[in-house]
Amino acid sequence: MQATADLRHAVQLEDLGYEVAGRVILSGLTLRSSARRIGVVGRNGSGKSTLARLLAGLLAPSRGTLRVEGIDVQADRKAALATVGILFQNPEHQIIFPRVQEEIAFGLRQQGRSKSEAAAEALRVLALFDKAGWKDAPIQSLSQGQKHLVCMMAVLAMRPQLLILDEPFAGLDIPTKMQLGRHLDRCAIRLLHISHDPGDLRGYDEVHWLDRGRLVASGAADLVLPRFTAEMIRQGGLDDLSQLSD
C-alpha cells in the first residue's frame, strides 16, 4: 500500500496528462473528490475512456499523478486490483471464460483467493443477485443485458472501493438499464460513472465535464449537466462529423 497522510481524497488527480504517439489525449487534469457518486461527462473522443483506463491503472500517465483511495494504481497493481473495479461498455471486452461461475471466480483468483474460496464466493454473489441458477450457464447464451450483469457481479465480487463505469449501459434498453442501475444503487461503494449522456448522471453528487482532454467544468450535477446539454445542442446545430475527432 502506498497511502500517505496527505492524500485526503478518494480520487485525486494532479496535473494528469496522457499522450500517445506524440498526441496529447488528456492534459492538466486536476480533480479531487471523495463524493460517493462522481460523474464524468464529455463528447465522443473527449478522452473519457482513456481517463477510465488511467484510473483503473491500465495505462500509465505521461505526466502528473493519480491516486485512488491513496493508491498509485499503476505502480501498485496488487493494491489496485483490491481497490478499483471497472465495467466497460462492451461485456465481450471483459468476459474471458465460457461459463458464469468461472468468470466471476476469475477476478477473485487474481486477488489471491484459493480455487475453492473463489468458487464459493462466486456462488455467494450469484445467490445475492438471485441468479444461483446461472452458475453453469454458457455466457454466450445470455443476452447483452445479462452479460452486463455477469460482468457487474464479477467486478462487485472483488469488493472494490471504487467502481468505474465506462458507459456500461450504452446500447441497452430502458428496462435493462434501470434494472442494472438498481443493482448498482444497492451497493455501498463509490461510483465514478463516465458517460456522454447527461441522463445517466442525473442526481450525481458531482459531475466533471471533459472536453478535448481537459476539464472545463466541475460541480453539482444540476449545475454542470444543464450547461453541458445546452452546449451539446449548440454544437449539434453547428458542426458535422468531420469535426468530431479534432
Ligand SMILES: Nc1ncnc2c1ncn2[C@@H]1O[C@H](COP(=O)(O)OP(=O)(O)OP(=O)(O)O)[C@@H](O)[C@H]1O
Ligand atoms: N492508443 C491510442 N492511439 C491513438 N489515439 C488514441 C489512443 N487512445 C485514444 N486515442 C484518441 O484519443 C481520443 C480520446 O479517446 P477516448 O476513447 O479516450 O475518448 P472517449 O471520450 O472515450 O470517446 P467515445 O465517447 O467515443 O468512446 C480519441 O480521439 C482517440 O482516437
